[in-house]
Amino acid sequence: MARISAAERRRDFINAAVDVIAIYGIDGATTRRIAEHAQANLAMLHYCYDSKEDLFADVYKFVAGRFSDVVKDSDPHTTLADTAGQLLRGVMQCYLESANFTAATLELISWARRQHEDRGIAVYDEAIETVRDALRGAASEQPVDRETIDQIAYIIGTLSDGFALSWLTYGDRSAAMAQMDVVASVLESWLAARLGSAPVTV
Template identity: 60%
Template sequence: MPRISAAQRRQDFVRAAVEVIATHGIDGATTRRIAEQAKANLAMVHYCYDSKEDLFADVYEFVVGKFRDLTAAVDPQATVEQTAHKMLRDTMEYYVESPSFAVSALELINWARRQHGSRGIELFDKALEGVRATLRAAAGERPIDDETIDAIASAIAFVADGFAVSWITYGDRALAEKQMEIADSLLDSWLTARLGATNQRATKRRRTAASR
C-alpha cells in the first residue's frame, strides 16, 4: 500500500472536519471523530496538527478558498449582470451539492467570531472581496463606481446566505430549485434597477462634460 504523505493527510482531515462540524457542531468536532471520519488513527491527527485550533485554522482557510474558487469560475467575456448571476447560481448549487459545507461555513463564522473576534468578519470580508474583484474585472471600461460594485457584491451575499439558511433548514431539493429561480429573479430585478440608474447617471455626466 503506498504511503500517504502528511500533506495529503491534512487535506483528508480538513474534509473530514467539515463533515464532522456539520453533524456535531464546533464543540462536538473532536479530534477522535475527525480521525474516524478520515479513516485514520488519532495519533496521525496529532502528528499532522499540534492542536485542534491549528486544524480548524486549515478548515477555515479551506472555506475561504472554496468561496474564492466559486467567485473566480466565470467567463472573462461575461457582462457584470451575467457574472453576478453566475456567481450566485454557482454558490447556491454548491450549497445544494455540498450541504455539509454550507453548515460548516456558518458554524465556522460564528466560532471564529466568538474565539477570535474579527476573524469571523475576516472570512466574510475575504469572500466579498473575491466577488468584488470578479465584478470589477467584468465591468472593464464600463462606468460602474466602487459603491455600486460593493452593493452588487453585498446583494449576491445576502441572497446566497438566505438561500443557504433555507436549504440547511429544509433540505428539500425541489424547494431549493424553486428558490434558486426566485433568487435569480430577485437579483435580476435588483440589477436592472441599480445598473439602470448607474447608466443614467453616467450618461448625464458625459452629456454635462460634452457641453462644457
C-alpha cells in the same frame, strides 16, 4: 498498499472536520471524532497538526478557497449583470452540493463571532472582496461607481446566505433548485433597475 502523504492526510482531516463540525458543531468537533471520521488514528492527526486550532485554521482556508473557486469558474468575458448572476448561482450551487459544507461554514462564522475572533469575519470579508474583484473586472466594459459594486457584492452575499439557511433548514434539494431561480430573478430585477441609473466612473 500505497503510502498516503502528509498533504493527502491533511486534506482528509480537513474534509472530515467539515463533516464533523456540521454534525456536532464546533464544541463537539473533537480531534478524536475528526480522526475517526477520516478513518485515521489520533496519532496521525497530531502528526499532521500540532493542535486543533491549527487544523481549524486550515478548515477556514478551505472554506475561503471554495468561494474563490466560484469566482475562478465564472466567465470573465461577460457583462457586469451576467457576472453577478454567475457568481450568485455559483455560491448557491456550492452550498447545494454539500449540506455539510453549508452547515460547517455557518457554524464556523458564528463560532468565531461568539469567541470574539476575527477568523469568521475574515472568511466572509475575503469572500466578499473576491466577489468585488470579479465584478470590477466585468465592470471594465461597463464602468460603474464603487458604491454600486459594493452594493452588488452585498446583495450577492445576502441572497446566497438566505438561500443557504433555507436549504439547510428544509434539506429539500428539488425545492432548493427551484428557489435558486427565484433568488437569481431577484438579483436580475434589482440589477436591471440599478444599473440603468448607476453613476458611471470617470
